[in-house]
Amino acid sequence: MSHNPVELRNVDFFYTANDPAPGVPPAVGLEAAEGVTQVFSDLTLGLPAGVISLVGQNGSGKSTLLLLAGARLFPAQGTVTLLGIDTREFLNAAEDPELEERRNELVSFVYQNMEFETEEPIGELMEFVYENGFHRDKNGSFLQELRGTLELEHLLSKRTQQLSKGELQRAIVAFSMLYGSHIIMMDEPVFALEDYQKHRVFEMLVDFAARTGTSIYYSVHELELTRKYSDYMALFHGQGMVEVGRTEDLYSKEKIEEAYQVPMDLLYKKEGLYRESLLKLSRQKP
Ligand SMILES: Nc1ncnc2c1ncn2[C@@H]1O[C@H](COP(=O)(O)OP(=O)(O)OP(=O)(O)O)[C@@H](O)[C@H]1O
Ligand SMILES: [Mg+2]
Structure with missing residues (x-):
């Protein structure tokens, strides 16, 4: 029995040329072949409890690992366990609302490409998510705190599709905390935010994790x-x-330069460029 909330054992994972969208389980047990991108091969690791940051070059597998650990994708070989439960239990979550809810209680997911349209204004949604989510102790001051720290007060009457990218990202961070899953996976959750907001959001997330025991x-x-x-x-x-x-x-110049294969100072320049490209991409949505 292990104490890590997420354990991968001997995991193989690959995308095939005609994969369905991420989140839809690929066929299990396929042999590697033409048109296949092998992302992980015999990967064994544990992701400890707490606040964990995934870093590495574009295409190195961060999103894929989050999706595997979040039971949104499934390994071709090997096992992923989530709080002791084999994620394969949730293979059919997309077609089974009860199963989906059980999965989401364990782990919720903030996707890298935010695509999210709603009928209701976000103020109402925040209340709804909090009331119907999984927190055991609920109090109104948490809602208020989120609205303040995430600068959402003046946006409460808007629907998600009426928000700018940064505003939407702040609303999604709020939803993810209000829902109350044991674990939250967040794929690039702050790329559209101003620098001061990034720090604010992470201060809040770290405090929330410590206070609630959420990983x-x-x-x-x-x-x-x-x-x-x-x-x-x-x-x-x-x-x-x-x-x-x-x-x-682990945070050292040597380790990071080894992983990124570029000098550290160049890396800081690249970060800015990467953020711009993500913003450009996300503006291109219909
Ligand atoms: N749906 C898909 N179909 C085919 N290949 C994919 C798919 N999604 C990702 N890949 C490939 O899998 C590998 C890992 O991609 P992943 O998105 O996990 O990387 P990442 O570390 O999140 O990158 P980034 O920093 O750009 O977000 C890459 O080689 C990528 O091209
Ligand atoms: Mg990614």
């Missing part, structure tokens, strides 16, 4: 955020190699 796993491209706001790091070295350790041990 938060996030991917991020700003190493400064990783350094300041994570207990553990999962450092992606490419070719499906992932190193997990305490941030204070």
